[in-house]
Amino acid sequence: MKPRLKPAFLTIFIKELRETLREKRTVGLLVLVTLMYPVMFGILMQQLIDRATRSEREGVELAVIGPGKAPTLMAQLKQKNITVRDTAPMDEPAIEALLQKGKVVGVLRLSDKFAENYTAMRPARIELWYDSAAEKGAQRREVEDVLQAYSSNVASARLLAHGVSPATLAPIEVQRYDTGTNASRSAGLIGGMLSMLFFPAFFCGMSAAVDSTAGERERRSLEVLMAQPARAWEIVTGKWLMAGTLAVAGLTLELILAHVVLSWIPLEELGMSWSLNWFDVTLVCIVAVPLALLAAALQIALAMNAKSFKEAQSVLSIVLLLPMLPGVVVSMMELKTSLWMYAVPMLSNQTLLREMSKGVEVGALPFLLTFISAALPVLVVVAFASWRMKSERYVLAV
Known part of the structure; x- marks a missing residue:
């Protein structure tokens, strides 16, 4: 066969x-x-x-010039696990040199007239210095969120002091629900x-x-x-x-x-x-x-x-x-x-x-x-x- x-x-x-x-x-x-x-x-x-998780692992370190002028703000920063480093007064080149080292997410500088303007209910200037080229965008946004919340809290307290409800500035309340999985x-x-x-x-x-x-x-x-x-x-x-x-x-x-x-x-x-x-x-x-x-x-x-x-x-x-x-x-x-x-x-x-x-x-x-x-x-x-x-x-x- x-x-x-x-x-x-x-x-x-x-x-x-x-x-x-x-x-x-x-x-x-x-x-x-x-x-x-x-x-x-x-x-x-x-x-x-x-x-995305760097801020949780490494923390957020912020250099602050004149932290004693805004103790409430410093307390809110610390509540958000942001380490505040008390820094001596610096000029602009020194701030840029500090940011280039990459050890801090930014430099927060309170103006010399911060306390005076704050007491007189005038805009108190706070300078936030940061390096946009550094890979610390998420950490910087955490600092900006605290500053925004601090500003809103101060505005609400001032309105209440004048007998005005802060709710008048928010006629619409938006609630967001994300259904995405x-x-x-x-x-x-x-x-x-x-x-x-x-x-x-x-x-x-x-x-x-x-x-x-x-x-x-x-x-x-x-x-x-x-x-x-x-x-x-x-x-x-x-x-x-x-x-x-x-x-x-x-x-x-x-x-x-x-x-x-x-x-x-x-x-x-x-x-x-x-x-x-x-x-x-x-x-x-x-x-x-x-x-x-x-x-x-x-x-x-x-x-x-x-x-x-x-x-x-x-x-x-x-x-x-x-x-x-x-x-x-x-x-x-x-x-x-x-x-x-x-x-x-x-x-x-x-x-x-x-x-x-x-x-x-x-x-x-x-x-x-x-x-x-x-x-x-x-x-x-x-x-x-x-x-x-x-x-x-x-x-x-x-």
Whole structure:
């Protein structure tokens, strides 16, 4: 009994994949690029959290010139955990030099006539010196809030002393209720960053697609392959599956790493959260498989139509920008999420991940549309590439 032979496309797939994996530098570069974005994204978010919580960890230190002139103000500053440093009188260059050292958030200087003007119920000047280039914006706002509250309290006390209710200055009382959840705030802030997680689908298989088509044609090894007992669609399918495998692997790895990073970062420090679990990430990876296969199919088809290896690289480098266009257009036009977005490849994956990160119940239809929107064009593109492979003009690069 004769042993059962492998399908020709499977043999070509294994052969192409084996040759690609032999290129250690290329594979290493792909892995590096895939891992780089989630790591950089995690570092950026961690820096934002460090800046937001710096005042709680390090405290707020404020240099005050003439603190004895406003003891009530000094008491209010200390109640807000603001350390008041009694500082001797300084001129403007000395204040600038002190701020450049970065040890204090600002310098509060009370004018010489502060007590006189305060007693006479005239505006008492307080100077707040700060360095806007320093990363102490949140700490400075805490000081400004105390000054604003102190001014309001003094104004209310003076009105009461004259028999006027402070409520007359506030005819409208606004009460604010924020119904946004931590997850929705997270999606609003990092939604644009999440869209870049699908970029490996178009990058990881590009070099392999170019090398297995335009590259083999220039090396004349494609003629040897076409002389074998394999049909055109089998050759194209094998090469497409090889590039698609790399794209799927890179995309899946990036989504998993991004989930690990976002789950590890303490987003609650910024009033946000990452609501996806491993089951949700698995679903996102599954519906993203057709997107990676579509990217590989487009790259194979375009590289086949290029007349040289360099032309194929140039064309596909421009094509890398196309996946970002739908997301950029939607964000610039500030369009609300609609069902039609799930029918546009790449945009559907971005929209699905963004809505899931909000904690919204998405339903089965968006998953189905996201899968089909990329799966159907794959068949068309692979069929076109198979038809193109039959042409002698392609092999001869005419």
